[in-house]
Amino acid sequence: MAKVLYIDFERCIGCRACMLGCEECSGHDHLSRMFVDELNPGETVATSPTPCMHCVQPACAESCPVQAIQVTEDGAVLSASHEKCIACKNCTYACPFGIPRVDEQRKIMYKCDLCYDRTSKGRPPMCVSVCPTDTIQFLDEAEAKAKLDKQVQFKWDFGGTVIETRTVIGIPDLQTHRYGYNEVTEDVL
Amino acid sequence: MIKRFEKYLRDISLNIRRETELDMNRRGFVAASLGLIAVFFLSSIPFVAQAYRKTVEEKPDRIKIAGPDELRVGDSKTFAYPNPNDPAILVRVSEKEYRSYHIKCTHLQCPIYWDKTSGKLMCPCHNGFFSVEDGSVLAGPPQRSLPSIKLSIKKDGIYAVGVIHGTHGGKTV
Numbered sequence: 001m002a003k004v005l006y007i008d009f010e011r012c013i014g015c016r017a018c019m020l021g022c023e024e025c026s027g028h029d030h031l032s033r034m035f036v037d038e039l040n041p042g043e044t045v046a047t048s049p050t051p052c053m054h055c056v057q058p059a060c061a062e063s064c065p066v067q068a069i070q071v072t073e074d075g076a077v078l079s080a081s082h083e084k085c086i087a088c089k090n091c092t093y094a095c096p097f098g099i100p101r102v103d104e105q106r107k108i109m110y111k112c113d114l115c116y117d118r119t120s121k122g123r124p125p126m127c128v129s130v131c132p133t134d135t136i137q138f139l140d141e142a143e144a145k146a147k148l149d150k151q152v153q154f155k156w157d158f159g160g161t162v163i164e165t166r167t168v169i170g171i172p173d174l175q176t177h178r179y180g181y182n183e184v185t186e187d188v189l
Numbered sequence: 190m191i192k193r194f195e196k197y198l199r200d201i202s203l204n205i206r207r208e209t210e211l212d213m214n215r216r217g218f219v220a221a222s223l224g225l226i227a228v229f230f231l232s233s234i235p236f237v238a239q240a241y242r243k244t245v246e247e248k249p250d251r252i253k254i255a256g257p258d259e260l261r262v263g264d265s266k267t268f269a270y271p272n273p274n275d276p277a278i279l280v281r282v283s284e285k286e287y288r289s290y291h292i293k294c295t296h297l298q299c300p301i302y303w304d305k306t307s308g309k310l311m312c313p314c315h316n317g318f319f320s321v322e323d324g325s326v327l328a329g330p331p332q333r334s335l336p337s338i339k340l341s342i343k344k345d346g347i348y349a350v351g352v353i354h355g356t357h358g359g360k361t362v
Contacts, residue, residue: 057199058205061203062199064205067204069205070205070206071205071207072207073206073207
């Protein structure tokens with residue numbers, strides 16, 4: 001079973017270690033593929049890491065005119081192939097999550113590819129390795145999508161277009177307002 | 190069903206799966222194009238066969254068009270052959286020689302008549318002239334000779350037995 005990113009928004013402390021780890025990775029040219037967003041600047045200091053959501057039907061790859069963005073067999077959506085990418089920015093317009101960026105100097109798109117060099121060999125992605133609070137975890141897909149101790153979301157409705165992603169987001173429990181790690185109890189189910 | 194069809198369309202139009210990347214490279218595209226050409230070719234075979242059968246079936250009947258001395262030398266007679274909408278003319282050019290042609294002018298299909306004084310077949314619309322000897326164009330806008338009708342002259346009359354289609358510009362075959 002393929003492993004996916006699981007991101008628990010509640011645990012993020014905004015340290016930006018994931019961005020640093022991503023920048024330092026070989027081949028990333030000090031351009032982070034991971035973004036840390038302030039959720040509501042001025043109101044709260046809450047932040048959340050935003051990696052590639054690795055959609056089941058990636059709009060970026062389907063909009064690419066030269067098919068530079070490819071999906072691997074285990075579902076990871078790769079960054080643009082250096083030979084093919086023409087920096088047309090179609091993917092940046094197509095992606096509803098705003099993940100692909102274009103390096104204007106080198107005229108090439110860059111985005112998170114789930115550290116495919118590492119994950120294909122069984123290692124977790126760099127952002128998972130460096131996250132000090134376990135905000136970003138690397139779990140089995142089925143396990144992450146069936147999390148019992150927390151509400152998770154992996155289907156996103158953009159005005160009627162439902163996009164299913166492989167990256168799973170754990171969202172705050174607004175029913176009981178419990179946070180952190182919890183034992184699975186009967187009343188939650 | 191609709192979802193599966195959409196997935197199929199996505200699969201054939203989007204080449205984003207890494208494991209199938211080479212199925213849709215340039216070579217695959219060329220192979221698919223050649224396959225499409227082959228499909229078109231094969232699908233045209235029934236139509237070709239039908240058209241061929243039609244041409245084979247078109248062996249015109251043998252009909253009697255005039256009596257043995259119905260026409261005097263230099264006279265003509267119109268008839269229709271092989272179908273009622275194929276008007277034709279029979280001309281007796283000498284004691285023993287007859288000529289017969291379709292009279293739809295090869296320019297714009299005006300009816301041609303036999304001009305006895307000049308000894309030519311003439312089209313009144315745009316002054317086209319045809320030779321009575323072989324149906325070839327002598328003057329005017331027509332580009333093709335007239336289709337001629339094969340005759341069989343018997344004791345009891347003159348029979349039309351077939352059609353020789355006109356050729357471009359020159360003599361009939």
